[in-house]
Amino acid sequence: MLDKDKVLEALARVNDPELHRSLTDLKMVRDVQIRGGKAEVTIALTVPNCPLKDQIESDVRVAIAALPGVEQVFVHLTAMTDEERKALFGEPKEGAAAQYNHVNRVVAVMSGKGGVGKSLVTGLLATALAREGYRVGVLDADITGPSIPMLFGLQGPVEPGPVGIRPLQSQTGIKVISMNFLLASEDQPVIWRGPLIGKAITQLWGDVMWGDLDYLLVDLPPGTSDASLTTMQSLPVNGIVMVTTPQSLAAMVVRKAVHMAQAVKIPILGVVENMAYFVCPDTGKQHFIFGPSHAGEVALTAGAPLLAQLPIAPQVAACCDAGEIESVTLAEIPALLKAFIQAMPVTERRPT
Missing domain, CATH: 3.30.300.130 (Fe-S cluster assembly (FSCA))
Incomplete structure (x- = not known):
């Protein structure tokens, strides 16, 4: 009964x-x-x-x-x-959400050089993983110059959960958090010194209800100082994807980031060269707008494979400006995703 x-x-x-x-x-x-x-x-x-x-x-x-x-x-x-x-x-406290999160793999997307397309690569990788059925999150660690919200067409505010704040979700179900979601307006500047920026990154990790994720991609700002160091030392990063462009100047600065990753003993999964070439729509011929590639040199220094060489494509820029990165289609993406997954370490470092 x-x-x-x-x-x-x-x-x-x-x-x-x-x-x-x-x-x-x-x-x-x-x-x-x-x-x-x-x-x-x-x-x-x-x-x-x-x-x-x-x-x-x-x-x-x-x-x-x-x-x-x-x-x-x-x-x-x-x-x-x-x-x-x-x-x-209990009373709300810092890092309370972390105990409820189960993130299998944390991958930082890094360069050292600004303007090379770290956020683009983060967005493309996240979208490709989500399309394959993986549960994906993106943590925008570029506190002072975030690009991720615009790429995904997302705006705050975020909503509180029982033990932390809830990330926003993109059209394909990617969980996204960015400092821009916490500001009164998207063009409000964050004028902070290094320690505050580092603190903000750890809070975006521990105070956000990520839930169950297969991959959390962390979009790092340029440079090798506080933000990058905090991410590598405070988050359980499994590996790094290094982004570069063809110019020798860019390659030189990216190699600094490579040496930083090696110094803190975090494996570099591979190198992505962005803006590698332009394909003329009339002739189909490749034009190397920024000169010959130096990605091989960066990959050699990193001791990691070259995961992909992405072209300059006006339609990609148009999609990103419209907040539609998830609709980007490039012939290089499937091979990038396959190489990325193959490069992931077999063992997983799970947050506690």
Whole structure:
């Protein structure tokens, strides 16, 4: 015979998809009423604007409907009060979200040189991975000059979750966080010294509810100072993708970043050369606008493979300006993705 205890037992096997704890453990089950074959339950969401409320409601319905004797299921949703959240999770504290995140691989996209297309490569890689079914996030570590929000067509504000802030999601489901989402306007400058920038990067890692990810790509700013050092030392980075362009000047500066990565003993997965050539649409001939490639020299110094050479393509720039990087198609992307996945270390460093 159907009774309240059986319903509670069924709900104990339903987990909050973000927190990975059962609804009963989280004290989200507020009321259970049984009338014959009709079961009526009230679930208190951890926050009123929970983006996963439909999934939670569906999981509750499925769990109860599977019980013998159930003919109808009614689910009512409410939300916890601030006091109830504090009693359950404690006072908000820095890094509270990290314990609920499960990120398999963290990859930094780096150059040392500005303007070479690190954000472009980050966006293309993230999109290619998402299209293959991987769960992907992008952390924009360029605190003072972020490009990621515009590339993905995303704007803040972000919304709070029960233990941290929720990243925004792109059209293909990529989770994205950037300092620009936290500002009053997208052109508001961030005028901070190095220590504050480093602090912001660690907070974008530990205070964001990333959830379950196969890959988190970290888009680094130019240079080899605070932001890059903080990322390499504070985040569990599995490897680095180094981005360069054909000019010898760019290659020289990128080699500095290579030596930095080697100094902190983080493997370089490979090198991507951006703006390698331009294909004339009328003749199909390649033109090396920025001179002969030096990517081989960078790859040799890095002891890593050349993952791809990306062309100058006006349609790519147009898509990026329109916030539609996920619609970019380049013939080189499948080979880039394959080489990237093959270059990943077999062992995974999992955050604790």
